[in-house]
Amino acid sequence: MIRENADEIADAIQKDLGRCKSETAVFDLDLLEADINEAIKNLHYWTKPEYVTKSLMYTVMSCYVHREPLGVALIIGAWNYPIQLVVLPLIGAIAAGNCAVLKPSEISKNSAELIANLIPKYLDNECFKVVCGGVDETTELLEQKFDKIFYTGNNTVGKIVMTAAAKHLTPVVLELGGKCPVYVADDADLKISANRLVWAKMLNCGQTCVAPDFILCSDKIQVSAFHAVLGTV
Structure with a gap:
């Protein structure tokens, strides 16, 4: 899907965000393909039984952890990386053997429409569905019971997602924005x-x-940076 529709994906993101196609190639297409290849390469190791240590009492028994799919995952994407932040969690869901409902961001409408058109062409329609829409559709989705919810976005909506999930004791993954410091040694x-x-x-x-918001450094670096700036004026 990624390879055959690379141009369409880049065009949709450019229409939604005005982003140049070279950035999309690196931070969406290449990233997604690398993650898919990583999953294919390691799937055997991720799914095989993990044998654990046992006490003398259980010497004659075989003790191991056997991982099973959770069931149906709800993936709610974000507008700033409208393809990547829907497909990346989907890769993990598929690798773990789950079905999934995808809710792309309505703000990036061209990317959302593209996802809605492509997913049914490449994946089993009985196992993977795309729901487009805004607040009303998302609210309705959150009323349903899922086995895992993956949300990318802001803290305010993250609280709403977590509150809705708590009604069904659904585990959640919240990838939320925040303030990101950079330390300069x-x-x-x-x-x-x-x-x-x-x-x-x-x-x-x-x-x-994860865009840097502020810098942490020693007084030494502050002085050096100050002189460097003055030297370029």
Whole structure:
């Protein structure tokens, strides 16, 4: 799906976010394909029984952990990485043997429509469904009982998701945005650090949950940076 529709995915994201196609190639397409290959490569090891140590009482027994699918997962994506943040959790769900309901962000409507069109073409329609829509549709979904909920977004909606999940004792994974510090060590190269900080902050127009928000450093680095800036004026 990723390989055959790379151009369509890049076009949809460009329409939604204005993001250049080269960024989509690296941070969506290549990332997703690498994760898929990783799952295929390691699936045998992830699913095989994990034998555990046992006491003398259980010497004649075979004791191991056997992992089984949870059931049906609800995956609620975010608008800033509208394809990646829906498909990445889906890869894990499929690898674990689960079915899934995908709810792409309605804000990135072109990407949401593309996901709704592509998923039925490549995956079993009985096992994987896409639900498009806004607050009303998401609210209705959260009223249903799922076996796992994966949500990417802000803290406010995260609380709503967790409250809804608590009614059914559904385990949740919340990938929420926050303030991300960057620590610059005393032996860091300031020019390289500055270039990397600006790159990370500007990636996807700054709309990345791990984009640097502020810098932590020693007085020594503060003084060095101050002199460096003055020297370039």
